[in-house]
Amino acid sequence: MLPTPLHPAPELAAAFGVSRPLWVKRDDLTGPGLGGNKVRKLEFLIGQALDGAADVLVTGGADQSNHARLTAILGAAVGIEVHLVLGGDEPSEWQGNQLLDRLAGARLHFAESEEWAVLEERICGVAQELASQGRRPYVIPMGGSTPVGALGYVAGFFELLDQLDAAGVKADWLVHASSTGGTQAGLVAGRVLAGRGPGILGVDVAKGGPHLQERVRDLVREVFVVLGVDKSLAATDVATTDSGGSGYGQVTEETARALTVALRSSGLVLDPVYSAKALTALPSLERGGALPGDGAIVFLHTGGSPALFSGRYANEVLKRGGSV
Numbered sequence: 001m002l003p004t005p006l007h008p009a010p011e012l013a014a015a016f017g018v019s020r021p022l023w024v025k026r027d028d029l030t031g032p033g034l035g036g037n038k039v040r041k042l043e044f045l046i047g048q049a050l051d052g053a054a055d056v057l058v059t060g061g062a063d064q065s066n067h068a069r070l071t072a073i074l075g076a077a078v079g080i081e082v083h084l085v086l087g088g089d090e091p092s093e094w095q096g097n098q099l100l101d102r103l104a105g106a107r108l109h110f111a112e113s114e115e116w117a118v119l120e121e122r123i124c125g126v127a128q129e130l131a132s133q134g135r136r137p138y139v140i141p142m143g144g145s146t147p148v149g150a151l152g153y154v155a156g157f158f159e160l161l162d163q164l165d166a167a168g169v170k171a172d173w174l175v176h177a178s179s180t181g182g183t184q185a186g187l188v189a190g191r192v193l194a195g196r197g198p199g200i201l202g203v204d205v206a207k208g209g210p211h212l213q214e215r216v217r218d219l220v221r222e223v224f225v226v227l228g229v230d231k232s233l234a235a236t237d238v239a240t241t242d243s244g245g246s247g248y249g250q251v252t253e254e255t256a257r258a259l260t261v262a263l264r265s266s267g268l269v270l271d272p273v274y275s276a277k278a279l280t281a282l283p284s285l286e287r288g289g290a291l292p293g294d295g296a297i298v299f300l301h302t303g304g305s306p307a308l309f310s311g312r313y314a315n316e317v318l319k320r321g322g323s324v
Ligand SMILES: Cc1ncc(COP(=O)(O)O)c(C=O)c1O
Pocket: 036, 037, 065, 066, 067, 143, 145, 177, 178, 179, 180, 181, 182, 183, 184, 271, 274, 275, 302, 303, 304, 305
């Protein structure tokens, strides 16, 4: 359901103490399956799977993976079987994203581990098993962050530029939650191709460190190869910041507070793993000079709210003061 809305958010800026004009790009409203950033990637990934005559999609992620949910739902919509490898153990109660995984008819494999390396290995194992049965699996790495998946956000960046131009808004920065790097890589590649537009700042929702930046750089270069363009990447093109050192999926008091403040001030439903962490970082990024310029800031809402409706995250958010 593109283009997704872009709207000014003065109440949100006031509630978070952001002094510059703040706009929100609503990629939580991309459409099918309760939306989110993965819809843009999967449009291209599932397109490639169908072009290659695949008859089954295999992917995975954390126990409450948004990417897994949307692969299950979009796979069902185009009539292709989906196998998901999910972190942790089979739950006794079905909640949040996992409920939708099941309702969409995906075959679920529980990795009994949260380790990304274990999940990736299990995804390959499931694909090999299916291939040995004569099936034609298309493997989507966790997060859908391949150069083809990132193309969704190359297009997304041009969509945003059109909207900013139409609204007459000069935006200096686009801030968003970054994890497997595909969203950011697509946006950065789009900006390099356009030669203009807001700088991209990815808020690392895991522990931080240099890994994400390197991953985004590699992916951008691969996107240029896929597009057949000869472009180079400047050192400043890829900017990331950590989200205060809490690990992936660790709900902090700040995150829980951001979630409720966004809901009460603007009716925005965030999630505690990605979007609330990115929004939490915004005021201190502005104050600390990480967002130079005086133009507007765009917050890209990447979705993820279904995870909030799982016992795990609902209880964490309440425990950390989310209802106060
Ligand atoms: C809601 C949400 N926001 C942001 C991200 C980060 O996107 P990426 O993995 O492309 O960095 C993800 C997925 O990991 C997500 O599910």
